[in-house]
Amino acid sequence: MTHTADSTSIPVGTTLSVKVPATTANLGPGFDTLGLALSLYDELEVEVREEPGIHVNVLGVGEGVVPTDETNLVARALAHVFERFGQPVPGLEIVAHNAIPHSRGLGSSGAAIVAGIMAAKGLLEGIVDIGSIELLELATELEGHPDNVAPALFGGLTIAWVGEDGPKHKKLIAHRGVSAVVFVPEAAMSTALARSLQPASVPHEDAIFNVSRSALLVAALIQSPELLLAATEDRLHQSYRASAMLETDELIRMLREHGLAAVVSGAGPSVLVLGNDPSQRLLAADLVAANSVSTWQPLMLAVDFKGATVMVHPVEGSA
Numbered sequence: 001m002t003h004t005a006d007s008t009s010i011p012v013g014t015t016l017s018v019k020v021p022a023t024t025a026n027l028g029p030g031f032d033t034l035g036l037a038l039s040l041y042d043e044l045e046v047e048v049r050e051e052p053g054i055h056v057n058v059l060g061v062g063e064g065v066v067p068t069d070e071t072n073l074v075a076r077a078l079a080h081v082f083e084r085f086g087q088p089v090p091g092l093e094i095v096a097h098n099a100i101p102h103s104r105g106l107g108s109s110g111a112a113i114v115a116g117i118m119a120a121k122g123l124l125e126g127i128v129d130i131g132s133i134e135l136l137e138l139a140t141e142l143e144g145h146p147d148n149v150a151p152a153l154f155g156g157l158t159i160a161w162v163g164e165d166g167p168k169h170k171k172l173i174a175h176r177g178v179s180a181v182v183f184v185p186e187a188a189m190s191t192a193l194a195r196s197l198q199p200a201s202v203p204h205e206d207a208i209f210n211v212s213r214s215a216l217l218v219a220a221l222i223q224s225p226e227l228l229l230a231a232t233e234d235r236l237h238q239s240y241r242a243s244a245m246l247e248t249d250e251l252i253r254m255l256r257e258h259g260l261a262a263v264v265s266g267a268g269p270s271v272l273v274l275g276n277d278p279s280q281r282l283l284a285a286d287l288v289a290a291n292s293v294s295t296w297q298p299l300m301l302a303v304d305f306k307g308a309t310v311m312v313h314p315v316e317g318s319a
């Protein structure tokens with residue numbers, strides 16, 4: 001006889017693996033809207049156990065820092081899905097292998113939320129069918145804005161928006177000439193702090209400026225990468241947040257003066273350079289090494305086209 005963890009029919013011993021990409025949001029003018037999935041991943045191994053409660057063994061980034069109990073963001077996201085569908089959470093042992101740096105503007109909180117949601121989707125397979133619209137709704141409820149969680153879930157370049165009936169997305173395939181390098185500083189800055197610096201309203205001319213640049217940016221990213229420099233200008237968020245990340249601001253100015261499409265990655269403080277050919281990444285890395293006194297870790301990343309994945313490994317004989 002197969003043991004079950006509780007009143008759901010999820011057998012004890014069921015395991016699953018989850019993989020979620022890092023993301024870079026905004027891409028300059030596309031505040032809270034545009035995002036790109038990148039080839040840097042957080043991974044989970046999840047096992048259903050007899051003992052109730054969720055324990056998270058955190059390895060890599062966040063080890064010894066983020067909680068290991070039910071208050072862990074991955075565990076909270078997972079529990080949120082079970083609660084939404086009226087299902088009791090089984091006892092779980094989770095091993096989290098984290099590579100996405102925290103509070104640097106690479107979507108670590110979005111990735112943790114998506115990881116928990118994908119784990120829940122895998123555990124609830126055959127009990128509840130969770131579609132892509134629901135995945136994005138659940139993730140956006142927890143993250144507060146859809147621009148990181150959409151590419152983390154679906155991969156590629158995403159346009160995300162919130163309609164009257166909730167968040168939606170459109171996935172696009174970035175032009176293969178587009179390359180990305182992210183410069184990650186040692187110091188962290190929370191997204192919540194960056195968001196607190198945003199004004200409640202902006203001048204109409206700045207809104208027009210960003211509408212034109214973000215429309216152009218979609219064309220640049222999927223068809224005409226040579227337009228990336230003009231297409232990555234922004235007046236909606238970067239200047240308001242610059243006082244909280246002066247070195248980021250300086251680095252972006254320097255790189256843009258050299259013709260490189262440099263922007264704040266997400267809410268910062270990392271810097272993203274979108275290249276229209278791979279040699280621009282090396283040029284950017286040389287310029288950063290030569291012109292900055294601080295240490296910036298260069299991450300040369302590819303665009304991830306797949307998004308989050310979950311693989312369920314049922315207990316033998318339980319299917």
Ligand SMILES: Nc1ncnc2c1ncn2[C@@H]1O[C@H](COP(=O)(O)OP(=O)(O)O)[C@@H](O)[C@H]1O
Binds near residue numbers: 105109192
């Ligand atoms: N894999 C993870 N497991 C648990 N908590 C996480 C994980 N990733 C991120 N977090 C939480 O999210 C915070 C970072 O979120 P945030 O400030 O939005 O920055 P980011 O730009 O990295 O998303 C971390 O300090 C931590 O509390």
Ligand SMILES: N[C@@H](CCOP(=O)(O)O)C(=O)O
Binds near residue numbers: 104106107147191237
């Ligand atoms: N649009 C958000 C994006 C936050 O991204 P993160 O990777 O820094 O969490 C914002 O700019 O606040």
